[in-house]
Amino acid sequence: KQRSGTFGLSLLFRMMPLITHWNRLHPDTSPIIALQIDAFLDKMRLQVLGDATDPQYFEKLIRKYLLNDKINNRVCLVMRTDEEYLVKKETKEQLELEHVAVQLTDTQMQDIDLQTKQLNAYQSIEPNVNVLPTLQRTDIPILAPDPLHVHSDKQHRCTFLSTDTITNDLVYFRLLYDLSSSTIPNTFDCTSHSPSHLVPLLMPMYALCLTGMGASDKTPEQLSQ
Structure with missing residues (x-):
């Protein structure tokens, strides 16, 4: 299995x-x-x-x-179509409009009529497509910049390699170090190691972080690759 x-x-x-x-x-x-x-x-x-x-x-x-279940631990949901649904919806909407119209003053009705005419006039205007941004072939450089330019930096005697790329403000971080039972790298010093008795304390923290970074559905074989 x-x-x-x-x-x-x-x-x-x-x-x-x-x-x-x-x-x-x-x-x-x-x-x-x-x-x-x-x-x-x-x-x-x-x-x-x-x-x-x-x-x-x-x-x-x-x-x-x-x-014959008498415990009532199930739900029976029955759906039936209403042939008069649209008619009821339009009737309800018409009644609501009539209720609102009765409470409007002459000035408010004139304002609504004016706004309706202005909206119809605005929607009938032919849009000017010249204001839309356009892209010409000359706007595209022939040689694309190198997307894999690697920057090297050192922090706490650890070497970090970084690459600038478009990731929508997301940072992708990959770390590789020894997790054997004898040594575990110190978080702040890549050259020093923690005693082996700290392994039971650090491994639950490592497992918690691992499953919280989108790796919960990965098998050990996939993670090792």
Whole structure:
């Protein structure tokens, strides 16, 4: 079986229904049974293919948990089209307009009429396309600038290589260092190393940062590449 980086989370999500509905289960029921798939399959084989074969085994389960469910733990949503929806909408809008029109004064109605005429006159004006920015072939340089110009800098005895490029104000950072059990580089000094007993303390922080930078769906093989 393939083991991915999210294997532990998949096991937790498999147990989540039993944890959520704990109060409706038998007191001796453990969420671990959600992981014991082989035991459930063996029990199902006995019901379907064993000596005590029940030809309506699945039908009874559907009738018990879906059709005749008395716990009301499901939602039945029925959608019906309304053939008079548009007529009702237009009628409601007309009533609202009439209600507003009754409360308007003569001056307000004249202002609305004037604004309507001004809007119609503005919308009927032919747009001037000459004001739009244009681009000619001569505006494009023949030789494009080198997008991979690398800058070298040193901070705390560590060498940093950077490249200026268009990333919409996003910074892409790649770091490579030794994570063996014997040595871990110090954050502020690339030449010094922390004792091995700090590994259990630093690894949870590393895992938290790793899954918070868009790498939660990557397998260890993909991260190593």
